[in-house]
Amino acid sequence: MSKILVIAEHLDGKLNPSTARAVSAAAAVKPEAIDVLVLADSADTLAAEAAKIEGVSRVLTATRAENAHALAAVMAPQVAKAAAGYSHVFVPSTTFGKDLAPRVAALLGVAQVSDVMAVEGSHTFKRPIYAGNAIVTVEADPAQTVVATIRTASWSAASNGANSAPIEASNIDVALPSHTRFVELKQGKSDRPDLQSASKVVSGGRGVGSKENFEIVYKFADKIGAAVGASRAAVDAGYVPNEMQVGQTGKIIAPELYMAIGISGAIQHLTGIKDAGTIVAINKDAEAPIFEVADIGLVGDLFKIIPELEAALA
Amino acid sequence: MKILVGYKRVVDYNVRIQVKPDGSGVVTEGVKLSANPFDDIALEEALRLREKGVAEEVVIVGIGPADLTAHLRNGLAMGANRAIHVTTAEAVQPLTAARVFLKLVEKEQPGLVILGKQAIDDDANQTGQMLAALWDRPQATFASKVEIADGKVTVTREIDAGLETIEADLPAVITTDLRLNEPRFIKLPDIMKAKSKPIDTIEFGSLGVEAGDHLKTTHYAAPPKRSRGVMVKDAAELVATLKQKGLL
Ligand SMILES: Cc1cc2nc3c(=O)[nH]c(=O)nc-3n(C[C@H](O)[C@H](O)[C@H](O)COP(=O)(O)OP(=O)(O)OC[C@H]3O[C@@H](n4cnc5c(N)ncnc54)[C@H](O)[C@@H]3O)c2cc1C
Ligand SMILES: Nc1ncnc2c1ncn2[C@@H]1O[C@H](COP(=O)(O)O)[C@@H](O)[C@H]1O
Numbered sequence: 001m002s003k004i005l006v007i008a009e010h011l012d013g014k015l016n017p018s019t020a021r022a023v024s025a026a027a028a029v030k031p032e033a034i035d036v037l038v039l040a041d042s043a044d045t046l047a048a049e050a051a052k053i054e055g056v057s058r059v060l061t062a063t064r065a066e067n068a069h070a071l072a073a074v075m076a077p078q079v080a081k082a083a084a085g086y087s088h089v090f091v092p093s094t095t096f097g098k099d100l101a102p103r104v105a106a107l108l109g110v111a112q113v114s115d116v117m118a119v120e121g122s123h124t125f126k127r128p129i130y131a132g133n134a135i136v137t138v139e140a141d142p143a144q145t146v147v148a149t150i151r152t153a154s155w156s157a158a159s160n161g162a163n164s165a166p167i168e169a170s171n172i173d174v175a176l177p178s179h180t181r182f183v184e185l186k187q188g189k190s191d192r193p194d195l196q197s198a199s200k201v202v203s204g205g206r207g208v209g210s211k212e213n214f215e216i217v218y219k220f221a222d223k224i225g226a227a228v229g230a231s232r233a234a235v236d237a238g239y240v241p242n243e244m245q246v247g248q249t250g251k252i253i254a255p256e257l258y259m260a261i262g263i264s265g266a267i268q269h270l271t272g273i274k275d276a277g278t279i280v281a282i283n284k285d286a287e288a289p290i291f292e293v294a295d296i297g298l299v300g301d302l303f304k305i306i307p308e309l310e311a312a313l314a
Numbered sequence: 315m316k317i318l319v320g321y322k323r324v325v326d327y328n329v330r331i332q333v334k335p336d337g338s339g340v341v342t343e344g345v346k347l348s349a350n351p352f353d354d355i356a357l358e359e360a361l362r363l364r365e366k367g368v369a370e371e372v373v374i375v376g377i378g379p380a381d382l383t384a385h386l387r388n389g390l391a392m393g394a395n396r397a398i399h400v401t402t403a404e405a406v407q408p409l410t411a412a413r414v415f416l417k418l419v420e421k422e423q424p425g426l427v428i429l430g431k432q433a434i435d436d437d438a439n440q441t442g443q444m445l446a447a448l449w450d451r452p453q454a455t456f457a458s459k460v461e462i463a464d465g466k467v468t469v470t471r472e473i474d475a476g477l478e479t480i481e482a483d484l485p486a487v488i489t490t491d492l493r494l495n496e497p498r499f500i501k502l503p504d505i506m507k508a509k510s511k512p513i514d515t516i517e518f519g520s521l522g523v524e525a526g527d528h529l530k531t532t533h534y535a536a537p538p539k540r541s542r543g544v545m546v547k548d549a550a551e552l553v554a555t556l557k558q559k560g561l562l
Contacts (some may be wrong), residue, residue, distance in 0.1 A: 011475055071480065072443065073452055093475040101453045102408065103525035111409050111528035114438050128537070129437050133331040134340050135532040144528060175511065179486075180452040183468065183479040196474065201562070224562060236493065242458070243476045248434075249492055251474065257561045274537065278561055282550065295543035298552050308549030312562070 002031035002122050003142070004088040006078060008038045008050055009070075009096045017048045017197040018092030018150075019158035023053050025150040027158065033057040037170070038182050039075050041068040051165040054158045060170040070096050070184035072244050076103035077174045083145055092151035092198070093252075097168035105147035113148040114142055122263065127151070131248045132271040146295035152196065153275045163274060188241045192218075198227035201255040201276075203230035203246055204239070205269075207262020207283065207302060211239045211246055217261060223313060229253070231263045247272035262302050265290025282306075315425035315486075317360040318418060318461055319394065320411075321374040322331060323385040324435040333536040340534060349388060351487025352430025354497040354548035355490040361393045362495065366512040368462045371395045374424065377414055379403055383513060390508035391500045397511070398425075408436075412444035415523045419449055422484060426467070431456050431489040442489035452482030455489040 004026040009016040019036065026034045035058045036050045038277050043061035050059045060082065067249045079100065083089050089104060091097035093115045105112040118126040125148065142144045195201060202224070204217040214234075221228045229246040230239065246253060248268040254275035261282045263269060270293060271278060281294035284301050291297045298305060319390075325331060326346040333340050360372040367413045374389040376382045377400040386397040400414050403561045419427065432439035446453035454460075454469035460478070462484070471478045472491045555560040 018353070071457070076447060095456060095471075099443065099453070099473075100440050102440035103447040103453065105407065105440070106412060106444035106447035108551060109409075109526070111526060112405060113529065114440065114441050124532075130325070130331040130340065130435060131327075131437065132537055134333045135535045135537050136531045137535075139530040139532055141528045167346075177450070177452075179483040180454075181481045183481050187476040201525045232492070241476065242472050242493065243474060249431075257556070268327075274540065278556075278559060279540070279543075280556070284417075291438070291545075292542050293540040295540075296552060296555055297543065297545045298547075298549070299545070301547075305549050309553060312550045312553040 002029050002087040003033045004029060004031045004035070004090055005083055005086040006034060007089065007091045007097070008036050008046065009094060010038070010040065010046050011208065013045055013187045015046055016092070016096075017092070017157050017194070018094050018097070018152045019050065020053050020160060021152045021155040022090045022092045022150040023055050023158040024155040025116055025119060026088070026118050029053045029122050031088070035060055035061065037079065037294045039067045039078060044233065047167045051167055052160050052163050054163050056163055056165040057270050059165055059167045061167065062170055063148070066176050069107065070100070071180050071182060072099040072103045073180040074176050075100055075103055076107055077176060078172045079104045080107035081172050081174050082170060086140065086145065088146040091149050094153045097149045101147055101149045108145055109142065109148065110144040110147055112167055113138060113146065115151040116148050117151050117154040131268060132274055132295065149254065153252045157197070171302035188243055192221065193225065193227040195227040195229055196251055196253055199227035200224060200257040201229050201253060202226045202259045202261065203229035203231065203263060204234055204261050205263030206237060208234060208239060216303070216306050220310060223310055226257070226259070231269050260290055260294070261306070264288050265293065271304050315369045316371045316373065316422060317363060317369045318415070318422060318424040318427045319353070319356045319360050319372060319374045320385065320429035320450065321353045321357060321376050321389045321397070322430070322433050323335070323347050323376065323378060323382060324350045326434055327351055327434055333534045337533045337535060347385070348514055350386065350430050350433050352432060352434070352490050352492070355395060355492065355494050356428040356430055357389055358394055358495045358497040359490060361498075363462065369426070373398060373424070375400070375415065375418060377402060377406055377518070386513055387508050388500060390511040391504040392498065393504070395511065397513040399433040399513055399515045400518050401515060407527040407529060408438045408440035408444055408524065409528070411441045412448055413454065413523045413526060414518070414521060415445045415521060419445070424548045426485060427487045429487065429489050433490055442487050446487040451488070453489070454482055454486060455479055456491040457488050458490060458491050458493045469533070
């Protein structure tokens with residue numbers, strides 16, 4: 001029987017929704033137990049939050065001052081030690097998990113399954129390769145611990161509220177390195193919905209033209225309560241910060257509604273939105289590849305259309 | 315200081331990969347191959363560190379079949395001092411690649427190893443982190459800025475929340491993100507010069523690396539296709555359609 005350890009992701013004292021998504025993937029393995037490990041400098045609130053997630057059997061906390069920031073070099077030895085007795089270690093495939101999980105796998109001397117999209121069996125998974133242009137079925141060695149990152153866009157968050165799993169402080173006694181130190185985190189502070197979990201996302205591309213022009217995208221997004229994303233070209237041109245990038249090398253998202261405005265639809269961008277419910281494209285070029293995947297397309301100048309959309313909504 | 319750079323050859327990023335109808339693989343025959351884009355960025359960063367006087371030698375590493383030589387020559391033409399070719403007929407998985415890099419690290423004693431954050435064929439995003447773990451050294455993944463001074467490296471990392479800066483003691487492993495730099499173009503005279511630069515060939519079997527290829531790929535499938543939907547004529551119709559779907 002399987003026993004799964006899910007590593008919680010959190011920031012500023014709040015659990016990231018990616019954690020509950022990883023729990024959903026764990027549940028698909030139909031394990032005997034799903035334990036969540038919270039590594040933090042102060043874990044109580046986080047653990048209480050994790051204990052509510054449906055399907056969680058137990059929450060383990062590793063409270064150490066060194067865990068104040070998610071440094072993979074510091075967390076990996078603790079996770080590798082905590083992994084003893086588990087058949088699987090699941091980590092969200094966010095930058096947090098992508099940084100941490102391979103370090104854990106290497107310490108355990110096992111392979112890692114990256115970006116699990118589907119669970120076919122306890123050791124059989126589906127994952128994307130070639131920017132999502134092929135989906136492979138991979139079998140992990142049943143004699144080894146499975147370390148996997150969970151592609152968050154493929155899993156809805158396990159529901160929250162009804163459960164109250166027991167919380168235990170775990171004593172993970174390992175020496176931690178001091179060779180890697182946190183300096184600072186520059187976060188784009190925004191009151192808008194979180195890009196990775198929002199149900200609606202409005203993204204702007206190079207077509208928006210400038211940082212100043214991007215204001216109209218923000219304004220429209222706020223009007224419909226959407227998160228704001230961008231193409232890589234828009235980020236590279238300095239219109240918006242990097243954390244807004246959607247795509248193969250940015251965020252992979254699955255909102256119910258995705259609106260691509262002034263985005264051509266390069267394959268690397270489409271990789272990030274394949275699982276969106278409804279894709280809307282607004283582009284002045286009727287031949288833009290984005291229209292080949294859009295559920296609803298509108299050809300025209302975004303600077304004319306966005307104000308018209310706002311007017312139609314009023 | 316010496317810098318080791320991962321220089322993997324992959325299917326060019328502009329190629330639209332096709333899955334074979336029988337699900338046994340993807341079509342790679344006759345498809346254009348290029349350096350992994352993240353590895354070109356890794357090499358560029360190493361060259362800039364050499365140009366700044368931080369490093370003296372840049373060594374590129376390719377693990378792959380015998381015909382990798384032409385690809386390694388491109389990296390030499392870009393400016394690497396020499397190349398190491400670890401020959402193996404089979405594609406290696408990240409844990410094996412990391413173990414190979416560890417062997418080369420032990421031999422070459424670099425102050426820095428720069429790899430791509432991911433290879434755009436397997437999209438694994440693992441090798442750098444695995445090498446750092448096996449080597450018991452710092453890792454700075456998804457780097458968009460690298461500064462070296464006083465035996466330490468300060469790296470700005472592109473993470474989901476924004477830009478994180480960490481500091482690490484050398485030697486360390488860095489993996490590159492796209493905005494770290496823009497790789498230079500290879501000039502014709504450099505291609506000529508690269509012909510005389512050394513490529514050390516090491517047989518994979520001679521390294522004494524235990525293969526970590528524990529994952530078995532049993533099937534390849536094309537992703538579910540999204541198809542073209544409807545076109546609307548104006549903003550009013552778009553809003554009406556979205557309202558009808560309950561999306562607005
Ligand atoms: C390894 C690799 C990884 C990458 N990863 C990503 C990634 O994660 N995400 C990503 O997005 N890209 C990524 N890219 C880049 C990608 O290939 C494209 O270059 C990028 O997506 C293009 O962005 P864009 O559509 O905004 O710009 P463009 O392709 O320049 O398109 C701009 C569009 O705006 C339209 N337009 C212009 N003016 C107007 C107007 N007034 N009204 C309406 N429409 C207008 C134009 O018709 C055009 O279609 C990656 C590339 C590589 C090599
Ligand atoms: N066969 C290989 N040859 C050279 N470098 C490699 C190889 N495999 C992985 N790497 C390096 O590791 C990085 C990450 O690869 P991956 O973990 O497969 O996504 C690549 O960008 C390369 O720098």
